[in-house]
Every structure is written in C-alpha cells, then in structure tokens.
Amino acid sequence: MIHVNILMVDDHPIIIEGYQNVLMATKEDNQTLHIDTANNCDTAQLMIDRASKGIHYDVCFFDISLPPSSDGKYASGEDLALFAKKVLPNTKIVILTMFNESFRIHNIIKEINPDGFLIKSDLTSMELADAFQQILFYPPYYSSTVNNYVKKTIRSEIYVDDVNRKILHLLAQGIKTKNLNEYISLSTSALEKRKKQLKLLFSITDGKDETLLKEAREKGYL
Known part of the structure; x- marks a missing residue:
C-alpha cells in the first residue's frame, strides 16, 4: 500500500473540499491519502515546519493568493512554496492558481520550478486526477495555459531578460x-x-x- 501525505493550501474552503473529493474518488486502489489543509500563510507555515521535523509531505498544493502571515514573512503561496522547497526538499510542489498572465507564469517557473503548475480555469476533475498521479511519479505536469506559454517561449528567438x-x-x-x-x-x-x-x-x-x-x-x- 502506498501512503501519500498531502498538504493543500487555499483560502477558499469549498475549493479545498472539491480538490479533496476529486483526489479521494480517483486515487489508485493501492493508495491511501492523508490530506492536511490550511487557509492562510500562518497555518501553512506551521504545518510545513512541523513536517520538516517529522513525517514529511509527499505533495504540497499552493494557491498563490493567500492572507499573509502575521509577521509579514510570507505574503503568498509563492513564498510558502519556496519555504517548502527549502525545508522539504523531497516534497513535490504544485502551484494551483487563477493567475494566467505570462509574466506570472514565467516568474513562478523561474523562481519555484514546481513539479506541477495548474491554472484553475484549465482544470476539470479528470485533469486534476491525472495531474496528481503524474506529479507523484513522473513530474512535471503543466496544464494547457502553462504548456502553451512554455512552447511559445521556447519557439521565440528573441531573448528578453x-x-x-x-x-x-x-x-x-x-x-x-x-x-x-x-x-x-x-x-x-x-x-x-x-x-x-x-x-x-x-x-x-x-x-x-x-x-x-x-x-x-x-x-x-x-
């Protein structure tokens, strides 16, 4: 039996509930999922910190727009993702966001280089299920908007720093x-x-x- 520990961070509980339901309904027969959730940077930071000292997370999902931490150290899911990469180096990092501007996509790929990068407007339940399995075993997985951006950038002959x-x-x-x-x-x-x-x-x-x-x-x- 494969046991998968997951952290989901999003400030909309109904969205987290939807993700949980999809993953639980579509997991492989030999998988058991344990899903922790957080709705803000403070809670997420504590959970990541705790995991770094104990049972680590296999996958962390981060929304970008989150209430900042009370000390101002973490202002977004991007900040949390970078923190998680530092203290949980073997954890798969997944960005789930509504932001679809090329500038943001470029920055997230460059700064975080996530194992999964999903634009919420691209997603269906089935794609989320497929993405999760690919991220677990054969990362990275990018949804269509991110993929199209990457292809355009590679094709372009113009270098823009x-x-x-x-x-x-x-x-x-x-x-x-x-x-x-x-x-x-x-x-x-x-x-x-x-x-x-x-x-x-x-x-x-x-x-x-x-x-x-x-x-x-x-x-x-x-």
Missing part, C-alpha cells in the same frame, strides 16, 4: 515610462535605453509603446 519582462508587464498595466523607476531600481535613462532595445528586438518601426506591447503579446511575453 527579467528586467525587460518587467518593463513590458508594467507598460501593459498602463504605467508611464517616467514612473517605471518606482517599480524597478534603475534610472529613467537606463529604463529608456532598455525600452529602445526592446523596440529594436521586436522590430518596432513606428516607435509606439502600443505596437511594442502588441508584438510582445503575440510572441507570448505578455
């Missing part, structure tokens, strides 16, 4: 160039230079930010 990605992301949110240095610790002139380089990279001939953003979207950077 993290600072440039952030510039594109902020411009797409309507942030003016003169205000970019409130979000990125570079001078206005350095940011202007990067923006010009991006326009060269994306072959923008009319010089417009709107055209740059349109090209960036088409190439999967936004």
